[in-house]
Amino acid sequence: MNFDNIIPLGDHCAVSQILKELGLRKKSYPFDWCAHIEAYESNILNNIKYLLELLEFKNIDLITYKLIGDTLSKNDSIYNNLTFPHEFDNIENTNNKYKRRILRLYEDITDKNRNMYIIITRFCYIPEDIFNNLYNILIKYNSDSYIILISGVNHEYKNEYGNFEFKYIPYDKKDFYNFDYSNFRPEIKKFFISKLL
Numbered sequence: 642m643n644f645d646n647i648i649p650l651g652d653h654c655a656v657s658q659i660l661k662e663l664g665l666r667k668k669s670y671p672f673d674w675c676a677h678i679e680a681y682e683s684n685i686l687n688n689i690k691y692l693l694e695l696l697e698f699k700n701i702d703l704i705t706y707k708l709i710g711d712t713l714s715k716n717d718s719i720y721n722n723l724t725f726p727h728e729f730d731n732i733e734n735t736n737n738k739y740k741r742r743i744l745r746l747y748e749d750i751t752d753k754n755r756n757m758y759i760i761i762t763r764f765c766y767i768p769e770d771i772f773n774n775l776y777n778i779l780i781k782y783n784s785d786s787y788i789i790l791i792s793g794v795n796h797e798y799k800n801e802y803g804n805f806e807f808k809y810i811p812y813d814k815k816d817f818y819n820f821d822y823s824n825f826r827p828e829i830k831k832f833f834i835s836k837l838l
Contacts, residue, residue: 646756647660648758650689652676652688652762652765654676656759657674671708672688678724692775693774696747701740714735715729754782755786767792769800789836792808793811793812810828
């Protein structure tokens with residue numbers, strides 16, 4: 642499958658990390674390296690909300706502020722229940738970096754590129770009405786784009802989506818981080834190899 646861009650939409654850094662390991666990560670996007678501060682929670686619904694707001698209003702500064710606030714740096718890598726553990730710069734540079742990433746996200750979607758969007762959740766169910774809205778908006782920019790949802794929670798959506806694939810990888814909450822690295826991420830990597838290489 643050839644795409645102009647592979648765009649991670651969250652909810653944590655597994656997509657970006659695995660794409661990097663496979664030599665498939667070509668650009669940085671705003672949801673690459675953040676996760677909810679509580680291990681058993683998810684930021685995916687906020688990511689979707691911010692993305693849809695960005696596409697509707699194109700307010701780069703506002704979305705940057707909503708995502709990272711105005712204090713994110715190597716000294717303070719938590720904002721609004723999100724952790725950004727890969728940030729190692731000062732506030733100004735971090736803010737400018739996220740503005741560039743958010744603008745890039747906007748342009749890579751609205752310039753009608755053929756994109757692959759990847760969403761990963763460990764245990765968050767994305768309600769179908771929210772997914773349906775996201776799907777319809779993203780696909781309207783290019784009907785050849787594709788969305789992959791990988792989750793440890795089964796998503797049995799009723800509607801049939803032409804450019805969509807769901808990959809269910811049951812997640813063992815009891816063993817959380819050990820399971821994440823021993824099973825969940827290796828299964829994601831195998832799936833990416835089968836789909837993208």
